[in-house]
Amino acid sequence: MRLVYVIPLVVFATVAAAFGVGLTLKPNVVPSALIDKPVPEFTLAGLPGDGVESGKGFSSADLTGRVSIVNVFASWCFPCRVEHPLLMRLARNPKVRIFGLNYKDRPEDARAWLKELGNPYDRIGVDRDGRIAIDWGVYGVPETFIIDAEGRIRYKHVGPITPSDLDEIIVPIIERLSE
Amino acid sequence: MIAEIGHYALLLALALAIAQGTLPLWGAGRDDPKFMAVGSVAAVGQFAFLAIAFASLTYLYVVSDFSVENVAQNSHSAKPLLYKISGVWSNHEGSMVLWVLILALFGAMVALFGTNLPPGLRARVLAVQGWIGIAFLAFILFTSNPFLRLSPVPADGNGLNPLLQDPGLAFHPPFLYLGYVGFSVAFSFAIAALIEGRVDPAWARWVRPWTLAAWCALTLGIALGSWWAYYELGWGGFWFWDPVENSSFMPWLAGTALLHSAIVLERRDALKSWTILLAITTFVLSLIGTFLVRSGVLTSVHTFATDPARGLFILMILIVAAGGSLALFATRAPKLKAGGLFAPISREGALVLNNLLLVTACATVFLGTLYPLFLDALDLGKVSVGAPYFNATFIPIMTPLVMAMAVGPMLAWKRGDIKGVIGRLKFALGVGMIVTLGAWYAMGGQVLAAAGIGLAAWLVLGSLMEFAGRIKLFRIPFAASLSRLRHLPRSAFGMTIAHAALGIVVAGITASSAWQTEKILVMTKGDSVELAGYSFVFAGVEETEGPNYTVKRGTFEVTLDGRDVATLTAERRFYPVRNMTTTEAAIHTTWFADLYAVVGDADEKGGWTVRLYHNPLVPWIWVGAVLMALGGLVSLTDRRHRVGAPARARKTAARTKPPGGGARPATA
Numbered sequence: 001m002r003l004v005y006v007i008p009l010v011v012f013a014t015v016a017a018a019f020g021v022g023l024t025l026k027p028n029v030v031p032s033a034l035i036d037k038p039v040p041e042f043t044l045a046g047l048p049g050d051g052v053e054s055g056k057g058f059s060s061a062d063l064t065g066r067v068s069i070v071n072v073f074a075s076w077c078f079p080c081r082v083e084h085p086l087l088m089r090l091a092r093n094p095k096v097r098i099f100g101l102n103y104k105d106r107p108e109d110a111r112a113w114l115k116e117l118g119n120p121y122d123r124i125g126v127d128r129d130g131r132i133a134i135d136w137g138v139y140g141v142p143e144t145f146i147i148d149a150e151g152r153i154r155y156k157h158v159g160p161i162t163p164s165d166l167d168e169i170i171v172p173i174i175e176r177l178s179e
Numbered sequence: 180m181i182a183e184i185g186h187y188a189l190l191l192a193l194a195l196a197i198a199q200g201t202l203p204l205w206g207a208g209r210d211d212p213k214f215m216a217v218g219s220v221a222a223v224g225q226f227a228f229l230a231i232a233f234a235s236l237t238y239l240y241v242v243s244d245f246s247v248e249n250v251a252q253n254s255h256s257a258k259p260l261l262y263k264i265s266g267v268w269s270n271h272e273g274s275m276v277l278w279v280l281i282l283a284l285f286g287a288m289v290a291l292f293g294t295n296l297p298p299g300l301r302a303r304v305l306a307v308q309g310w311i312g313i314a315f316l317a318f319i320l321f322t323s324n325p326f327l328r329l330s331p332v333p334a335d336g337n338g339l340n341p342l343l344q345d346p347g348l349a350f351h352p353p354f355l356y357l358g359y360v361g362f363s364v365a366f367s368f369a370i371a372a373l374i375e376g377r378v379d380p381a382w383a384r385w386v387r388p389w390t391l392a393a394w395c396a397l398t399l400g401i402a403l404g405s406w407w408a409y410y411e412l413g414w415g416g417f418w419f420w421d422p423v424e425n426s427s428f429m430p431w432l433a434g435t436a437l438l439h440s441a442i443v444l445e446r447r448d449a450l451k452s453w454t455i456l457l458a459i460t461t462f463v464l465s466l467i468g469t470f471l472v473r474s475g476v477l478t479s480v481h482t483f484a485t486d487p488a489r490g491l492f493i494l495m496i497l498i499v500a501a502g503g504s505l506a507l508f509a510t511r512a513p514k515l516k517a518g519g520l521f522a523p524i525s526r527e528g529a530l531v532l533n534n535l536l537l538v539t540a541c542a543t544v545f546l547g548t549l550y551p552l553f554l555d556a557l558d559l560g561k562v563s564v565g566a567p568y569f570n571a572t573f574i575p576i577m578t579p580l581v582m583a584m585a586v587g588p589m590l591a592w593k594r595g596d597i598k599g600v601i602g603r604l605k606f607a608l609g610v611g612m613i614v615t616l617g618a619w620y621a622m623g624g625q626v627l628a629a630a631g632i633g634l635a636a637w638l639v640l641g642s643l644m645e646f647a648g649r650i651k652l653f654r655i656p657f658a659a660s661l662s663r664l665r666h667l668p669r670s671a672f673g674m675t676i677a678h679a680a681l682g683i684v685v686a687g688i689t690a691s692s693a694w695q696t697e698k699i700l701v702m703t704k705g706d707s708v709e710l711a712g713y714s715f716v717f718a719g720v721e722e723t724e725g726p727n728y729t730v731k732r733g734t735f736e737v738t739l740d741g742r743d744v745a746t747l748t749a750e751r752r753f754y755p756v757r758n759m760t761t762t763e764a765a766i767h768t769t770w771f772a773d774l775y776a777v778v779g780d781a782d783e784k785g786g787w788t789v790r791l792y793h794n795p796l797v798p799w800i801w802v803g804a805v806l807m808a809l810g811g812l813v814s815l816t817d818r819r820h821r822v823g824a825p826a827r828a829r830k831t832a833a834r835t836k837p838p839g840g841g842a843r844p845a846t847a
Contacts, residue, residue, distance in 0.1 A: 005452070005508060006509045009505040009508070012501050018553050020494060104758050105758075
C-alpha cells in the first residue's frame with residue numbers, strides 16, 4: 001500500500017474527529033457579556049388578567065433576595081409551546097421564582113395562551129416593543145436566564161429548554177445558587 | 180390516514196433499499212444475472228414509494244392538516260399555495276424526504292437509462308446507491324420523521340419563516356439537492372470501479388453525463404440562493420461567505436474539478452486514481468454540507484431546537500461513507516494501472532493545473548468554513564472567519580485559473596505549443612489590456628478591479644476565439660466554416676458557452692464589489708438625493724395588506740439628467756404569525772447596473788431610514804451563472820454523452836479497452 005493513497009483517509013479522520021468534538025459542544029451556551037453582571041435596570045408593566053398577583057409586572061428590584069428565573073416567551077413562538085410543560089414542572093420547585101418576559105406579544109394572545117397551557121410564572125412583565133429585551137441581549141425567543149439572590153445573571157440558555165437541559169443544567173445551578 | 184400512508188411508504192422504500200444494497204452486489208460477485216437484475220427493479224420501486232411518501236407530505240401541507248406535527252410547526256392556513264408546497268422542503272424533516280426522493284430518482288434513472296452499462300458495473304453502482312438510500316431513510320425514520328401526529332391538534336400552524344416565503348427560495352432547495360445528490364451517482368460509479376478494480380475511458384464516459392447534470396443543477400441552485408440573498412436580505416450584497424453558502428460551494432468547486440479530470444481520463448486514459456478520489460471527495464463534501472447545515476454545529480444561534488441525535492446520526496453516515504470509501508481507495512487505488520503520459524505543457528497539463536487550482540480553492544474555503552469549529556473543538560475560543568479571509572485567499576487562486584482557462588482549450592493533447600497559443604490569443608490579450616486601462620480610466624482608483632474586468636474580457640474573447648479557431652472562421656470560405664460548425668460536437672458549444680459565461684460572472688462580481696456606491700440616510704416625503712448620477716426623490720410610504728402580511732411601501736422616483744428612469748417601490752412586510760418583518764428591496768435593472776432601494780424604520784418625525792445602492796454589472800453574475808448551466812446542458816445533449824447512446828460509444832469503448840480486458844462486454 002503506497003502511503004500517498006492513505007493521505008485522504010487521514011485528512012478525513014482528522015476532520016471527522018473535529019466534527020465529533022464539535023457535536024458535543026453546547027450550541028445553546030452562547031457567550032453572553034452579561035454573565036455574572038447585575039441585571040439591567042428596568043420596570044415592566046404587568047399583564048392584566050394573568051391570574052397572578054392581579055397582573056402586577058416586575059422590575060429589576062424584584063429579582064433579588066431569592067434565586068429567580070427570567071423566561072422570555074411569546075404566544076406566537078412555537079418552541080415556547082414545546083418548553084412550556086417543563087416550565088410548569090419547574091414552577092413546582094420551591095427554591096426558585098419564575099418571571100415571564102412576554103416579548104412582542106399582544107396581551108389578549110398571551111392571556112389566551114396562558115389559559116390554554118397553564119401559567120408557570122410568579123409574575124409576568126409585558127415588553128410590547130422589545131426594548132427591555134434588547135438590554136438583556138435577547139435575540140430570539142425563547143431564552144432563559146438564571147439570576148442569583150444578589151440579582152446577578154449567572155446563566156443564559158438560548159432556545160427551548162429540553163428535559164435534559166432542565167435536569168442536568170438548570171436545576172443543579174438553582175440548587176447550587178440556593179445554598 | 181394520508182400521513183400513515185406516507186409513513187408506510189417510507190418503510191417500504193427502506194425495505195427495497197436494503198434489497199437494492201445487497202442482492203445485486205452478491206449477484207455481481209457470483210456473476211448471477213438474476214440477482215443483478217434485482218437492483219433495477221428495487222431502484223425503480225424505491226423511487227415509486229418515495230414519490231408516494233413525498234406526495235402524501237405535500238398533500239398534508241396543501242390541506243393544512245395540523246394534526247401532523249411537522250405541518251403544524253412549519254405551515255399556516257393563511258399562507259399562499261406556493262408556500263404551502265415549498266413549505267414541504269423548507270424544514271428539516273421535509274427537506275430530508277426531498278433529499279432521498281432525488282437520490283432514488285437518480286437511482287431509478289441509472290436503472291432505466293443505464294442499459295448500455297455492463298451488468299456487473301450497473302449492479303454495483305445501484306447497490307452503492309442502495310446503501311446511501313438505507314442510511315438516509317433510516318435517518319429520517321429514526322430521527323426526523325415528518326409523519327408523526329400531534330396531540331392536541333392546534334387551531335392553526337406556526338407558519339413558515341417569512342424570509343423563506345419567496346419564489347427564489349421556493350425553488351432553491353430542489354436545484355441544490357439535484358446537484359448535491361446527483362454527485363452520488365459519480366460516487367457510486369467510483370466505488371463500483373474500485374470494487375471491480377478497473378477504471379478506463381469507458382468508465383469516464385459513463386460517469387461524465389451524470390456529473391454534468393448534477394453540476395448544472397448545483398450551479399443553478401447556488402445562483403438562485405445568491406439572487407435571493409441579494410434581493411431579500413436587503414444589504415445589496417450577493418454572497419456572504421456564510422457557512423451555509425460555503426457548504427454548497429465546496430461540492431461545486433470539487434465537482435467542477437471532477438468534470439475536467441474525467442475528460443482527461445476519457446480521452447487519454449490518465450489521472451485514474453485522481454478522478455476516483457475527486458468523485459469520492461465531491462460527494463463527501465455534499466454530505467459534509469448536509470451535516471453542517473443539519474446538525475447545527477456551525478450556525479449555533481439560528482438553529483433552534485437542533486437535536487444532537489440528528490447531528491450524531493449524520494456524522495455516523497459520513498464516517499461510514501467517507502471513511503469506508505477512502506479506505507477502499509487506499510487499498511485499491513495503488514493497483515490501478517497508470518495511463519497515458521503527457522508533457523506539462525499540454526491539454527492534459529492545463530486540465531491538471533485547473534484541478535490543482537480548483538482543489539486548492541476548495542480547500543481554502545473548507546479551512547475558512549471549519550476553522551471556527553476546529554478552534555472551538557480544541558477549546559481555543561470562539562472566532563468567526565469572514566469575507567476578508569475568503570477574498571484574500573480565494574481571489575489570488577482564481578486569477579491564474581481564469582488566465583489559464585483561455586489558453587488550456589487551445590493546447591494540443593500530449594504536447595502543446597504555448598508560444599503558438601499565446602500568439603493566436605494576441606488579440607484577446609490586447610483587448611484585455613485595453614479594457615483594463617479603459618476601466619481604470621473610467622472608474623478610477625482600484626487597479627486590481629480594473630484588471631479583473633480586463634481578465635473577464637480576456638476569458639470571454641479567448642473562449643470565443645478558440646471556438647472560431649475550431650471552425651476556421653475567416654481562414655477558410657464562410658460556407659466551409661458553417662459546415663464545420665454543423666459538424667462540431669455539442670460539447671464544444673457547451674464548453675465555449677460555459678467558459679465565456681464564467682468571464683461574464685467574473686466581470687459582474689468584480690464590478691459590483693469594487694464600484695458599488697451606497698447611501699444610508701433618513702428621508703421624509705419630497706426629499707431628494709443624488710447617487711451615482713441618478714436623482715432619487717422619495718414619494719413617501721403607504722400602508723396596505725398582503726395575503727398573510729401587512730405592507731409599508733416606500734416609493735422613489737428616479738431620474739437621470741431630468742429624464743424619468745424608474746419608479747422604485749420597496750416594501751417592508753410584517754408577518755403577524757411569526758411576528759417578523761422582512762424587506763423586499765426595490766430593484767431597477769439596466770443591463771449595466773442595478774438601482775437598489777430598501778426602506779427601513781420610521782423615526783418620530785415622519786422620516787424613514789432608507790438605503791440606496793448603485794450596483795454596477797451585478798445582473799451579469801446571474802446571467803453568467805444561468806449561461807454556465809446552459810453550457811453544461813448543451814454539452815449534455817452531445818451524442819457521446821447521451822444516455823443509452825449508441826453504438827458509437829460502444830465502438831470507442833471497444834477500441835480503448837485494455838488488451839485482454841476481462842469480462843466487461845464491449846458490445847451488449
